[in-house]
Amino acid sequence: MxxxxxxxxxxxxxxxxxxxxxxxxxxxxxxxxxxxxVRLVGGMIHYMLPLSSVTPEKSLExxxxxxxxxVPLLFxxxxxxxxxxxxxxxxxxxxxxxxxxxxxxxxxxxxxxxxRKLLWKSGVAIAGEDVGGAVSRTVRLFVGSGRSTxxxxxxxxxxxx
Amino acid sequence: xxxxxxADLARLSATVLADCAFLLTEPVxxxxxxxxxxxxxxxxxxxxxxxxxxxxxxxxxxxxAADMLGIESGDADAAAHAAGxxxxxxNVLLGMLVVTLxxxxxxxxxxxxxxxxxxxxxxxxxxxxxxxxxxxxxxIQVRWVMEGDAP
Amino acid sequence: MNSSSPSSSxxxxxxxxILLRPLVVDDSAVMRRxxxxxxSLSGLPIGTLYEAADGEAALRVxxxxxxxxxxxxxxxxxxxxxxxVRRMSSDPLTADVPVVVIxxxxxxxxxxxxxxxxxxxxxxxxxxxEALGRLVRRVLGLGGRS
Numbered sequence: 001m002x003x004x005x006x007x008x009x010x011x012x013x014x015x016x017x018x019x020x021x022x023x024x025x026x027x028x029x030x031x032x033x034x035x036x037x038v039r040l041v042g043g044m045i046h047y048m049l050p051l052s053s054v055t056p057e058k059s060l061e062x063x064x065x066x067x068x069x070x071v072p073l074l075f076x077x078x079x080x081x082x083x084x085x086x087x088x089x090x091x092x093x094x095x096x097x098x099x100x101x102x103x104x105x106x107x108x109x110x111x112x113x114x115x116r117k118l119l120w121k122s123g124v125a126i127a128g129e130d131v132g133g134a135v136s137r138t139v140r141l142f143v144g145s146g147r148s149t150x151x152x153x154x155x156x157x158x159x160x161x
Numbered sequence: 162x163x164x165x166x167x168a169d170l171a172r173l174s175a176t177v178l179a180d181c182a183f184l185l186t187e188p189v190x191x192x193x194x195x196x197x198x199x200x201x202x203x204x205x206x207x208x209x210x211x212x213x214x215x216x217x218x219x220x221x222x223x224x225x226a227a228d229m230l231g232i233e234s235g236d237a238d239a240a241a242h243a244a245g246x247x248x249x250x251x252n253v254l255l256g257m258l259v260v261t262l263x264x265x266x267x268x269x270x271x272x273x274x275x276x277x278x279x280x281x282x283x284x285x286x287x288x289x290x291x292x293x294x295x296x297x298x299x300x301i302q303v304r305w306v307m308e309g310d311a312p
Numbered sequence: 313m314n315s316s317s318p319s320s321s322x323x324x325x326x327x328x329x330i331l332l333r334p335l336v337v338d339d340s341a342v343m344r345r346x347x348x349x350x351x352s353l354s355g356l357p358i359g360t361l362y363e364a365a366d367g368e369a370a371l372r373v374x375x376x377x378x379x380x381x382x383x384x385x386x387x388x389x390x391x392x393x394x395x396x397v398r399r400m401s402s403d404p405l406t407a408d409v410p411v412v413v414i415x416x417x418x419x420x421x422x423x424x425x426x427x428x429x430x431x432x433x434x435x436x437x438x439x440x441x442e443a444l445g446r447l448v449r450r451v452l453g454l455g456g457r458s
Contacts, residue, residue: 050185051296110185116440117183121231125353126442181438230345242342249340252387253437256416268421271387273339 026094028108042143171291186293204272244276331359337384354445367391
């Protein structure tokens with residue numbers, strides 16, 4: 001099994017059915033997992049912030065940092081591997097309420113709302129999600145089977161997403 | 162039934178705006194009514210009576226309609242449904258407020274929300290007001306007024 | 313039966329309809345469109361989508377057309393959702409049509425009243441499109457998204 005780690009503000013797409021995409025330590029960040037069961041292509045993004053308008057320069061350098069630049073890019077990368085929107089299975093994890101030094105803890109919810117709007121306007125449904133709360137999440141996407149799993153810092157058990 | 166504090170009104174309004182219209186907002190300290198805005202008014206009756214009013218600029222109302230319908234703001238349908246979108250948001254927010262503020266087993270009747278463009282409606286003094294601002298700085302205002310116990 | 317005409321297909325497999333004919337009842341045109349879009353996103357096989365803005369219009373549709381499921385609001389001008397459900401449940405022609413309520417009314421009393429009248433599900437607004445899809449699938453006994 002070829003493990004492909006998706007870091008923070010990172011996005012990966014692969015057509016290798018023997019690979020597993022994984023991202024760790026999802027706090028207020030959100031991971032979007034996209035799988036094409038017909039062509040056996042998988043993609044994952046781990047984004048940190050909802051809107052790129054706060055730092056447009058950064059979004060050019062790291063589009064995967066933001067929902068509004070990174071999520072469309074994820075889908076375009078899937079389409080570049082001949083995936084069709086109607087075949088894609090989308091799952092979402094993260095968006096926890098995490099306190100930071102500034103006391104701001106709504107960023108997880110904001111990340112989630114912006115994602116919901118993007119997917120609604122694009123006509124994409126969410127097949128499964130595990131969002132909110134106050135946990136840190138690790139998610140995996142097994143490209144060959146399409147299976148997505150989740151583990152949190154409160155439970156060592158890995159469950160299906 | 163005790164009416165909401167402005168902070169509760171702001172919190173619940175922000176939740177509905179986010180969950181129903183994908184609109185991210187933050188509460189701001191502005192109480193002046195919005196003029197030349199789209200105003201949606203919905204009444205309720207039951208153990209007590211009152212009104213909820215939701216006001217937003219025409220541009221924000223179009224944006225809200227577009228997002229609720231899943232279309233672009235420039236689409237003619239967005240403008241055509243701007244008032245209706247605000248009216249439906251007022252309806253959804255009313256449902257959230259009523260169940261939060263009183264016994265969940267109490268049954269209320271909701272009026273038909275209606276929306277119009279112009280000056281804010283005349284309302285009795287009192288009640289609660291919450292003003293929220295979107296990421297673009299556009300304001301949306303929520304006013305809750307109770308008219309006392311029903312006979 | 314002829315399955316090449318989507319609007320008239322009644323071909324069944326294991327008793328389940330292949331193309332669904334839902335009726336969306338809400339006085340808000342915006343909400344009717346949101347429900348329609350949610351049904352579309354859910355992957356349910358929608359054949360013809362009917363709409364009505366109040367209970368009276370809905371009652372006419374459900375008496376005159378084959379409707380697989382009614383998705384209706386509660387608070388509407390004229391005949392409201394409660395009265396619509398009451399009339400449907402007391403009419404042998406419409407009593408077996410499943411009704412799912414989609415409403416901003418979160419009162420337990422309202423939900424209990426409608427459950428006594430025989431509704432099959434109750435979804436609060438705002439709702440996620442996937443939640444609507446799962447509820448309709450459960451009510452109609454359909455499998456998961458293919």
